[in-house]
Amino acid sequence: MSPTGTWSYPTAIRFGAGRLKELPDACAAAGIKKPLLVTDRGLAPLDITTRALDILEGSGLGRAMFAEVDPNPNEKNLAAGIEAYKAGGHDGVIAFGGGSGLDLGKMVAFMCGQTRPVWDFEDIGDWWTRADASAIAPNICVPTTAGTGSEVGRASVITNSETHVKKIIFHPKVLPSVVIADPELTVGMPKAITAGTGLDAFAHCVEAFSSPHYHPMSQGIALEGMRLVIENLPRAYATPDDLEARAHMMSAAAMGATAFQKGLGAIHALSHPVGAVFNTHHGTTNAVCMPAVLDLNEPKIRERFDRAAPYLGIEGGYDGFRAFVQEFNDGFGIPRQLRDLGVTADRVDDMVAMALEDPSCGGNPVTLDADNVRALYETVI
Numbered sequence: 001m002s003p004t005g006t007w008s009y010p011t012a013i014r015f016g017a018g019r020l021k022e023l024p025d026a027c028a029a030a031g032i033k034k035p036l037l038v039t040d041r042g043l044a045p046l047d048i049t050t051r052a053l054d055i056l057e058g059s060g061l062g063r064a065m066f067a068e069v070d071p072n073p074n075e076k077n078l079a080a081g082i083e084a085y086k087a088g089g090h091d092g093v094i095a096f097g098g099g100s101g102l103d104l105g106k107m108v109a110f111m112c113g114q115t116r117p118v119w120d121f122e123d124i125g126d127w128w129t130r131a132d133a134s135a136i137a138p139n140i141c142v143p144t145t146a147g148t149g150s151e152v153g154r155a156s157v158i159t160n161s162e163t164h165v166k167k168i169i170f171h172p173k174v175l176p177s178v179v180i181a182d183p184e185l186t187v188g189m190p191k192a193i194t195a196g197t198g199l200d201a202f203a204h205c206v207e208a209f210s211s212p213h214y215h216p217m218s219q220g221i222a223l224e225g226m227r228l229v230i231e232n233l234p235r236a237y238a239t240p241d242d243l244e245a246r247a248h249m250m251s252a253a254a255m256g257a258t259a260f261q262k263g264l265g266a267i268h269a270l271s272h273p274v275g276a277v278f279n280t281h282h283g284t285t286n287a288v289c290m291p292a293v294l295d296l297n298e299p300k301i302r303e304r305f306d307r308a309a310p311y312l313g314i315e316g317g318y319d320g321f322r323a324f325v326q327e328f329n330d331g332f333g334i335p336r337q338l339r340d341l342g343v344t345a346d347r348v349d350d351m352v353a354m355a356l357e358d359p360s361c362g363g364n365p366v367t368l369d370a371d372n373v374r375a376l377y378e379t380v381i
């Protein structure tokens with residue numbers, strides 16, 4: 001049988017150091033005259049955010065900011081953001097931040113004119129067609145971490161604060177009109193965030209590369225994305241102002257999220273419930289889970305990693321790659337167990353159920369069930 005697939009590619013990306021100054025031009029390209037910059041609480045007081053607001057104000061675009069956004073943002077952050085957007089009479093959003101600021105900003109632009117609750121647009125079947133597409137405001141994404149790749153995605157991850165479940169909200173028009181990918185913005189990340197976000201990009205590439213679905217373009221992007229992370233994350237970690245390494249990491253992040261159109265897998269299926277219940281950092285959680293997931297998937301992925309390893313500069317095929325991943329994590333101070341991130345075993349039953357409901361489940365090369373997911377949690381906690 002000849003293979004089939006449905007493929008789409010992302011948005012215009014203005015890539016390069018110093019390109020933050022193009023924000024006014026990006027607003028013009030997106031048709032935005034009165035932007036609301038949406039970011040998270042941690043970024044609000046930082047110089048890079050002040051610089052973005054100064055650039056906007058200097059071009060007569062105002063300096064409106066909404067920053068009541070938590071890591072792993074939830075529907076309450078979203079409601080407050082929509083209120084600020086409407087109160088300010090805005091006509092578009094600049095989503096500025098790591099995955100948390102980007103995802104929430106994208107959702108403010110998406111939800112500001114809808115009448116249904118956000119959960120009605122979960123990424124299930126054709127639920128996205130329920131949205132009034134004419135009421136969706138434009139958004140511009142400006143990533144300040146190099147990890148999630150949310151800037152090239154048509155979805156946001158929003159945590160339901162009552163059920164503690166992370167939901168993926170999808171609509172084609174959530175894709176930003178313009179992305180400004182300026183690696184200078186990532187230089188000031190705390191070391192642990194550089195590592196955790198970079199390893200999220202790595203997890204996206206590894207899981208997309210491992211997914212059984214047919215998507216040769218994503219396969220190639222994932223392979224090159226892995227190489228970029230392997231060669232550049234140690235540099236960015238050791239020498240934070242190495243702009244070349246930061247730029248390659250920013251590419252790898254966008255590539256990971258482009259590649260995971262092919263599918264994610266057990267790393268993300270395990271990690272989403274952990275993040276939602278224990279509020280751990282997403283990429284760091286993924287990194288802790290990766291070795292155990294590789295072990296589960298080994299029979300299905302050995303051959304493709306045997307082929308990839310030489311390109312990645314790793315000797316010993318799959319086995320060499322497996323050993324490399326543990327050393328890579330250790331080199332960034334990633335703990336070997338989730339208990340070191342504050343995760344306890346008392347919620348395993350709930351998390352198994354949540355993991356099996358997670359859309360990432362379907363992309364894992366070994367079929368996930370209650371037994372193997374429980375065994376994975378027991379190994380990684």
Ligand SMILES: NC(=O)c1ccc[n+]([C@@H]2O[C@H](COP(=O)([O-])OP(=O)(O)OC[C@H]3O[C@@H](n4cnc5c(N)ncnc54)[C@H](O)[C@@H]3O)[C@@H](O)[C@H]2O)c1
Pocket residue numbers: 040041042043046048070071072073097098099100101103144145147148149150153155156157185186187188189190193196197200257282283
């Ligand atoms: N939409 C998607 O496709 C997608 C993919 C993966 C993850 N996610 C979501 O993204 C979120 C995680 O995003 P993240 O890993 O980028 O972390 P984050 O956005 O939560 O940021 C982590 C911390 O780093 C700080 N920070 C960010 N940039 C900084 C900078 N340049 N200098 C100093 N501090 C900085 C933030 O203030 C925050 O305290 C999670 O909610 C996750 O579920 C979304």
Ligand SMILES: [Fe+2]
Pocket residue numbers: 148200203204268282286
């Ligand atoms: Fe991720």
